[in-house]
Amino acid sequence: DGGITQSPKYLFRKEGQNVTLSCEQNLNHDAMYWYRQDPGQGLRLIYYSQIVNDFQKGDIAEGYSVSREKKESFPLTVTSAQKNPTAFYLCASSLRDINEQYFGPGTRLTVT
Amino acid sequence: KQEVTQIPAALSVPEGENLVLNCSFTDSAIYNLQWFRQDPGKGLTSLLLIQSSQREQTSGRLNASLDKSSGRSTLYIAASQPGDSATYLCAVLIINQAGTALIFGKGTTLSVSS
Numbered sequence: 681d682g683g684i685t686q687s688p689k690y691l692f693r694k695e696g697q698n699v700t701l702s703c704e705q706n707l708n709h710d711a712m713y714w715y716r717q718d719p720g721q722g723l724r725l726i727y728y729s730q731i732v733n734d735f736q737k738g739d740i741a742e743g744y745s746v747s748r749e750k751k752e753s754f755p756l757t758v759t760s761a762q763k764n765p766t767a768f769y770l771c772a773s774s775l776r777d778i779n780e781q782y783f784g785p786g787t788r789l790t791v792t
Numbered sequence: 793k794q795e796v797t798q799i800p801a802a803l804s805v806p807e808g809e810n811l812v813l814n815c816s817f818t819d820s821a822i823y824n825l826q827w828f829r830q831d832p833g834k835g836l837t838s839l840l841l842i843q844s845s846q847r848e849q850t851s852g853r854l855n856a857s858l859d860k861s862s863g864r865s866t867l868y869i870a871a872s873q874p875g876d877s878a879t880y881l882c883a884v885l886i887i888n889q890a891g892t893a894l895i896f897g898k899g900t901t902l903s904v905s906s
Contacts, residue, residue, distance in 0.1 A: 686835075713894075722898040723881075728891075736891060770835055777892040778823055778885065783836040 683707070684784035686771050691789045693765075701756045701787045703771030712754035713772040713781065716740060723770065729754055730777050758789065765791045794819045794886050798897035805872055806905055813867040813900045815882030820860050823892070827856050827867050828881040830899070836881065840867070872904045 684705045693699045705712065714726040725738030729748040743762025748754055754773075758765045771784040795818045805811050815825070824843045828836040840849045840856040842865070848857040855868040869876060879899040886893050 684835075720898065723883075723896040725893060730891070738893075768833075772836075778887070780824075780826060780838055780841045781894060782838060783828075785835040786833075788833070 684771060684773055684782060686769075686784040686787050688787060689785065691787055693789070693791050695791055696760045697791075698760060699758050699765075699789065699791075701758070701769055701771075701789070703754045703756065703784060704752055705754075705773045705782075705784075706752060707773055707775075707782065708751070709773035709775050709782075710751070711774045711777045711779075712748065713774075714738075714744075714746065714754070714756045715770045715772065717768040717770060717786075726756065726769075728777070758791075765789060794822075794884065794895045796882060796884055796895050796897035798880075798882055798900050800900060801898065802901045802903070804903045804905065807872060807874060809872050809904075810868070810870050811872055811902070813869070813880050813882075813902070815865040815867070815897055817863045817865075817884050817895075819886070820863055821886065822860065822884040823887050824885045825856075825858055825865050826883045826885070826894070827854075827865075828883065830879045830881060832879075839880075869902075872902075874904050874906045877902055877904050 687702045713728040715723040727746045729735040745757045769787045772781045774781045826841045827839045842858045853870040879901045881899045883896045
């Protein structure tokens, strides 16, 4: 059963704590992406990776970090430097960066 | 800077009606355009992808058209059903010196009543 999984579905953290969101795909896609979705704002790109061991900042990378040690995995860490971390986080992948993107189910992060 | 606009932001129709969702973009230099569906609290489901050289794509009751020169795309839904109720997002893929980027509109929230 191929697809993209994100865990957990809901995540609660206290302000000042770092938190890591998981994203795994078994589609054998080279490219992976992290987006943030806020009400009324649409999706905004945080980071993307075209290939293992390589990644680039998106439009809103400040306060976030990523790694791409394996083709299947692209975890996102929300650091304490991110000023407004409460949001819905979506992971996506595509065969190459010019191909159709497929999305995971999302993780809703709440920081209080 | 590429901007994607979807109008209207919300739409309510009775079951069985045919409807059109609109998407416009400011720069015609796009690689492809993708339509997605999003149910509340869920991820995005890809509906249709149109390459820049194509004029339309069809999948079941859905038909998406692309007029690159005028910066417009439409998503036509035939014989709407309550199960079509969701938010529909349009996104254009651009290629620039920094790489590629998928630019999203804010979506049209569709409600189909039975």
